[in-house]
Amino acid sequence: MNAILEAQTTATAPLFLRALNGENTRTAPIWIMRQAGRYLPEYMALKARSSFWEMVRSPELTAEVTLQPIRRFGLDAAIVFSDIMTPLPPMGVKIEFNPGPIIENPIRTKTQIDALRIPEEGEIAPFLEQAISLIRSELSSSDTPLIGFGGAPLTLATYLIQGSNSKDYEEFRAFLRLEPAATHALLEKLTEVSIRYLRAQVKAGAQAIQLFDSWAGLHDELTYREFALPYNRKVLAALEDLNVPRIYLAIGCSHLYPVIAQLPAEAFSVDWRLPLNTIRPIFGTRTLQGNLDPSVLLASKDTITLEATRVLKSGLGGAHVFNLGHGISRFTNPDHVAHLVEVVRDFDRHEIQNLM
Amino acid sequence: MNAILEAQTTATAPLFLRALNGENTRTAPIWIMRQAGRYLPEYMALKARSSFWEMVRSPELTAEVTLQPIRRFGLDAAIVFSDIMTPLPPMGVKIEFNPGPIIENPIRTKTQIDALRIPEEGEIAPFLEQAISLIRSELSSSDTPLIGFGGAPLTLATYLIQGSNSKDYEEFRAFLRLEPAATHALLEKLTEVSIRYLRAQVKAGAQAIQLFDSWAGLHDELTYREFALPYNRKVLAALEDLNVPRIYLAIGCSHLYPVIAQLPAEAFSVDWRLPLNTIRPIFGTRTLQGNLDPSVLLASKDTITLEATRVLKSGLGGAHVFNLGHGISRFTNPDHVAHLVEVVRDFDRHEIQNLM
Numbered sequence: 001m002n003a004i005l006e007a008q009t010t011a012t013a014p015l016f017l018r019a020l021n022g023e024n025t026r027t028a029p030i031w032i033m034r035q036a037g038r039y040l041p042e043y044m045a046l047k048a049r050s051s052f053w054e055m056v057r058s059p060e061l062t063a064e065v066t067l068q069p070i071r072r073f074g075l076d077a078a079i080v081f082s083d084i085m086t087p088l089p090p091m092g093v094k095i096e097f098n099p100g101p102i103i104e105n106p107i108r109t110k111t112q113i114d115a116l117r118i119p120e121e122g123e124i125a126p127f128l129e130q131a132i133s134l135i136r137s138e139l140s141s142s143d144t145p146l147i148g149f150g151g152a153p154l155t156l157a158t159y160l161i162q163g164s165n166s167k168d169y170e171e172f173r174a175f176l177r178l179e180p181a182a183t184h185a186l187l188e189k190l191t192e193v194s195i196r197y198l199r200a201q202v203k204a205g206a207q208a209i210q211l212f213d214s215w216a217g218l219h220d221e222l223t224y225r226e227f228a229l230p231y232n233r234k235v236l237a238a239l240e241d242l243n244v245p246r247i248y249l250a251i252g253c254s255h256l257y258p259v260i261a262q263l264p265a266e267a268f269s270v271d272w273r274l275p276l277n278t279i280r281p282i283f284g285t286r287t288l289q290g291n292l293d294p295s296v297l298l299a300s301k302d303t304i305t306l307e308a309t310r311v312l313k314s315g316l317g318g319a320h321v322f323n324l325g326h327g328i329s330r331f332t333n334p335d336h337v338a339h340l341v342e343v344v345r346d347f348d349r350h351e352i353q354n355l356m
Numbered sequence: 357m358n359a360i361l362e363a364q365t366t367a368t369a370p371l372f373l374r375a376l377n378g379e380n381t382r383t384a385p386i387w388i389m390r391q392a393g394r395y396l397p398e399y400m401a402l403k404a405r406s407s408f409w410e411m412v413r414s415p416e417l418t419a420e421v422t423l424q425p426i427r428r429f430g431l432d433a434a435i436v437f438s439d440i441m442t443p444l445p446p447m448g449v450k451i452e453f454n455p456g457p458i459i460e461n462p463i464r465t466k467t468q469i470d471a472l473r474i475p476e477e478g479e480i481a482p483f484l485e486q487a488i489s490l491i492r493s494e495l496s497s498s499d500t501p502l503i504g505f506g507g508a509p510l511t512l513a514t515y516l517i518q519g520s521n522s523k524d525y526e527e528f529r530a531f532l533r534l535e536p537a538a539t540h541a542l543l544e545k546l547t548e549v550s551i552r553y554l555r556a557q558v559k560a561g562a563q564a565i566q567l568f569d570s571w572a573g574l575h576d577e578l579t580y581r582e583f584a585l586p587y588n589r590k591v592l593a594a595l596e597d598l599n600v601p602r603i604y605l606a607i608g609c610s611h612l613y614p615v616i617a618q619l620p621a622e623a624f625s626v627d628w629r630l631p632l633n634t635i636r637p638i639f640g641t642r643t644l645q646g647n648l649d650p651s652v653l654l655a656s657k658d659t660i661t662l663e664a665t666r667v668l669k670s671g672l673g674g675a676h677v678f679n680l681g682h683g684i685s686r687f688t689n690p691d692h693v694a695h696l697v698e699v700v701r702d703f704d705r706h707e708i709q710n711l712m
């Protein structure tokens with residue numbers, strides 16, 4: 001990017017989008033995975049009156065919950081309040097939350113896979129599209145960008161086949177070995193629905209997309225190459241023409257980064273297991289997002305300062321979006337989040353880079 | 357080792373112990389994590405009549421269960437049937453199994469830690485010592501070596517503080533950040549008890565020791581260096597004079613191998629996430645144990661042959677003990693285990709190495 005173009009971008013685009021587009025910004029933008037959630041008393045107040053699906057399916061409630069952490073902390077991005085399971089009921093899958101997802105009839109046969117519907121783009125989550133419009137108009141004054149998101153096909157398949165949260169998703173890993181053709185048929189359908197679901201969010205106003213591949217790290221490289229890579233590539237490539245930055249999230253995937261780096265995404269969200277300066281060379285000039293261990297927020301403010309500064313220093317030398325390595329714990333004190341935001345805002349990346 | 361010595365060792369020592377001591381054996385010895393367990397009908401028959409603690413605390417039942425998979429498959433090593441929780445009740449901790457461990461009063465205060473007893477060596481598990489004698493005399497005709505084992509201090513602390521199985525052990529990770537001094541005090545006590553517990557097993561007749569650090573992979577390198585490395589080193593070093601090979605097991609630790617390689621152990625048991633030929637250079641000339649994905653045993657025999665052969669080839673170029681990357685699934689068909697043993701026995705490592 002030449003100097004004049006860079007100056008224009010700097011003047012007009014929000015910090016978060018500039019960092020996603022590869023700019024080595026002076027301050028790292030910050031948002032927090034699961035920032036609208038159970039650690040906030042204002043969220044619990046709403047949660048006491050509505051079920052999870054009621055909150056997700058009411059555009060007004062979704063907007064309210066999405067905006068709560070923005071009002072409280074002035075974060076650099078909002079993420080629409082939803083769940084990676086949201087596009088599955090229109091496919092014909094019954095899901096309850098208790099509090100993790102419970103699939104009424106886990107998918108275990110080719111017949112069940114054949115029976116899954118592929119809904120039209122506008123049919124998947126019209127309530128979410130309305131919520132996105134509402135949130136965008138509320139955010140227009142502060143110019144805070146809004147993130148849309150979805151689950152990666154393999155991670156969605158993991159839940160559909162296992163049926164609920166699990167330590168090591170043994171039922172799923174067995175199915176994948178026993179029925180590779182059926183697994184691929186399921187992944188094809190989930191890929192198509194994910195594309196429609198994410199495109200609908202961007203058209204409704206989402207300014208960035210995050211693809212959550214929360215369970216990819218269960219697998220070795222060959223398995224990831226066969227059952228994850230082609231589908232992730234297809235989903236991310238199908239968003240290319242919409243011209244929004246794409247973030248791919250992987251947890252417990254230290255052993256897969258060189259393969260993950262092949263994906264067409266502008267940014268990669270990584271967990272806390274490796275420092276950012278070890279990870280950065282693998283992803284070249286693309287943006288890294290992360291990677292404070294969420295358990296640090298449960299410690300003292302001094303520990304938070306120390307550990308967040310360590311992450312910030314490790315993120316120098318390229319574009320960095322500050323975040324946790326995984327979702328925030330519900331036991332987190334909101335004051336600790338406010339403190340973290342201050343630490344990140346006070347850290348002048350250019351000045352400290354020059355000193356090093 | 358010179359040729360005459362090698363010939364003597366070859367003539368006298370069982371395959372498993374030769375491989376643990378660094379010999380690049382012609383056949384890879386094989387045993388299977390959780391080989392005495394719920395996938396075996398003969399185990400379920402005993403389990404129907406006795407609780408888990410009854411089985412662990414009766415030397416006769418322990419011996420019977422330990423020997424079941426040896427009789428059925430002729431594996432290259434037996435591992436004494438027990439649980440990493442076994443040394444904790446003598447410290448004053450109440451534990452039930454349902455089926456995972458449930459700690460009656462999870463450790464959350466320094467007062468609770470101070471109250472933990474450090475029992476004498478002979479007091480921790482006399483029933484286990486008796487079981488080991490019984491098993492050794494039963495195994496003497498086949499010359500099958502017997503493995504003793506224990507949990508690594510950090511992994512034991514993970515359960516003691518969390519209180520039960522968990523997806524990400526958030527309570528534990530919070531405690532470790534909030535109360536680092538108390539965590540160290542707990543780890544010190546667990547280290548001392550582990551040393552006594554493992555020494556008692558070796559003195560009773562265990563011919564190798566495996567230290568299970570099942571949850572080490574939750575942590576980044578700095579956290580591992582502070583809360584795991586020094587205690588693991590102390591436990592393993594304290595067994596040095598007993599002259600039995602020491603195996604250190606880590607799961608989900610791809611990012612920690614260079615630090616783990618600093619431990620004084622003869623062998624390292626690794627999960628399926630990285631191929632053995634990628635891992636081997638990190639551990640130099642020491643033995644690798646692993647690393648078939650347990651879910652492969654749930655697939656067809658053809659898939660088992662294919663994937664086991666891949667692991668065997670990847671393990672060439674150094675000492676290799678064949679095993680799974682983690683415990684066998686209770687849904688495994690025992691015939692599949694028999695097939696796996698055949699595949700491993702038929703694989704001539706020297707011949708195939710020469711062809712490559």
